Amino acid sequence: xxxxxxxxxxxxxxxxxxxxxxxxxxxxxxxxxxxxxxxxxxxxxxxxxxxxxxxxxxxxxxxxxxxxxxxxxxxxxxxxxxxxxxxxxxxxxxxxxxxxxxxxxxxxxxxxxxxxx
Amino acid sequence: xxxxxxxxxxxxxxxxxxxxxxxxxxxxxxxxxxxxxxxxxxxxxxxxxxxxxxxxxxxxxxxxxxxxxxxxxxxxxxxxxxxxxxxxxxxxxxxxxxxxxxxxxxxxxxxxx
Numbered sequence: 001x002x003x004x005x006x007x008x009x010x011x012x013x014x015x016x017x018x019x020x021x022x023x024x025x026x027x028x029x030x031x032x033x034x035x036x037x038x039x040x041x042x043x044x045x046x047x048x049x050x051x052x053x054x055x056x057x058x059x060x061x062x063x064x065x066x067x068x069x070x071x072x073x074x075x076x077x078x079x080x081x082x083x084x085x086x087x088x089x090x091x092x093x094x095x096x097x098x099x100x101x102x103x104x105x106x107x108x109x110x111x112x113x114x115x116x117x
Numbered sequence: 118x119x120x121x122x123x124x125x126x127x128x129x130x131x132x133x134x135x136x137x138x139x140x141x142x143x144x145x146x147x148x149x150x151x152x153x154x155x156x157x158x159x160x161x162x163x164x165x166x167x168x169x170x171x172x173x174x175x176x177x178x179x180x181x182x183x184x185x186x187x188x189x190x191x192x193x194x195x196x197x198x199x200x201x202x203x204x205x206x207x208x209x210x211x212x213x214x215x216x217x218x219x220x221x222x223x224x225x226x227x228x229x230x
Binding site for chain 2: 045
């Protein structure tokens with residue numbers, strides 16, 4: 001069964017460093033999302049992306065964050081200058097076009113754990 | 118604004134006992150509703166979903182949930198809990214149009230042997 005894959009599974013970085021988290025969505029999906037989960041807290045929406053542009057972003061998604069689809073398969077989240085509070089699990093998700101048979105489901109990857117020291 | 122409330126932060130049940138996890142949502146239209154389970158340090162596993170039709174939906178691992186429009190609820194149930202069900206459970210509502218999810222704060226389930 002097709003799945004969303006994320007790399008790295010765990011990254012440790014120093015405060016102030018740039019980090020890129022990578023996601024390979026399911027191949028025929030057109031909509032992509034990033035979510036964040038700080039340890040012990042709920043999963044929060046960061047950004048959605050369609051047709052090579054951001055569709056919606058939350059207030060968490062400030063100028064330190066950016067997303068990109070650099071080629072036909074990858075979808076990346078970049079944090080420009082990491083802060084301690086960026087330590088979290090980051091989930092990528094994707095979905096197909098919402099046709100008649102679509103059930104509203106997002107397909108999540110296993111997550112990338114980011115630890116900022 | 119859309120929101121999801123899971124009133125119980127922690128629930129402890131004995132193995133073999135029944136379970137009900139509560140979820141209430143605030144949303145103007147018919148929502149897409151989901152339950153996910155997460156073990157510590159792991160990803161999100163979809164248990165079940167509701168988008169239309171029969172209001173009682175069956176999921177994996179013996180879980181079911183019932184959509185009650187009048188109560189804006191989508192409670193998760195299991196008739197007999199197993200020790201392996203100990204985990205965090207998240208309810209989510211999918212917003213029509215964007216289909217982004219809004220998650221609840223989660224309920225941590227502890228199972229006593």
